[in-house]
Amino acid sequence: MINKYFTPDTEDLCIGYECEYNYARAYTDEFIPTTIKFKDEDNIYSDELTTMIHLIDDGAAAIRVPYLTKEQIEAEGWYSNNNFPIEKFKKVIEVEVDVEVIYNYETHYLFITIPGKIMFVEPNVEYRSPKFSGECKDINTFRKIIKLLGI
Numbered sequence: 001m002i003n004k005y006f007t008p009d010t011e012d013l014c015i016g017y018e019c020e021y022n023y024a025r026a027y028t029d030e031f032i033p034t035t036i037k038f039k040d041e042d043n044i045y046s047d048e049l050t051t052m053i054h055l056i057d058d059g060a061a062a063i064r065v066p067y068l069t070k071e072q073i074e075a076e077g078w079y080s081n082n083n084f085p086i087e088k089f090k091k092v093i094e095v096e097v098d099v100e101v102i103y104n105y106e107t108h109y110l111f112i113t114i115p116g117k118i119m120f121v122e123p124n125v126e127y128r129s130p131k132f133s134g135e136c137k138d139i140n141t142f143r144k145i146i147k148l149l150g151i
Contacts, residue, residue, distance in 0.1 A: 005064040022062040110136035
């Protein structure tokens with residue numbers, strides 16, 4: 001059976017991070033879906049991130065993150081051609097410019113390309129310029145990569 005979750009490094013946790021959190025490991029095995037917030041329900045500044053990290057470091061709490069899924073990628077506005085376990089997604093970012101994402105669910109390898117033109121080799125030849133190639137285990141990392149690339 002393929003594991004559906006991994007334990008992130010505490011250094012990766014930040015405001016907006018989506019995970020599943022077990023706040024009382026000694027009393028329950030239940031993990032609750034959580035997004036680390038800057039403010040609590042009453043719109044008051046919270047120290048939730050620091051509290052979580054302290055509890056995890058002390059062994060009182062646990063955290064896990066689901067591996068990236070097709071549904072999560074599609075929810076971010078990408079569409080697919082259904083080639084599981086290696087799947088290709090596309091998204092139009094400008095008129096007639098589409099970005100291509102290839103994701104391998106088994107190795108968690110992400111490859112992002114953007115079309116371009118080679119001006120001096122052969123006119124009108126399209127190629128796909130690689131913009132990112134590397135591991136991407138979860139939706140948090142996927143969002144960060146997309147944001148850093150400006151897609």
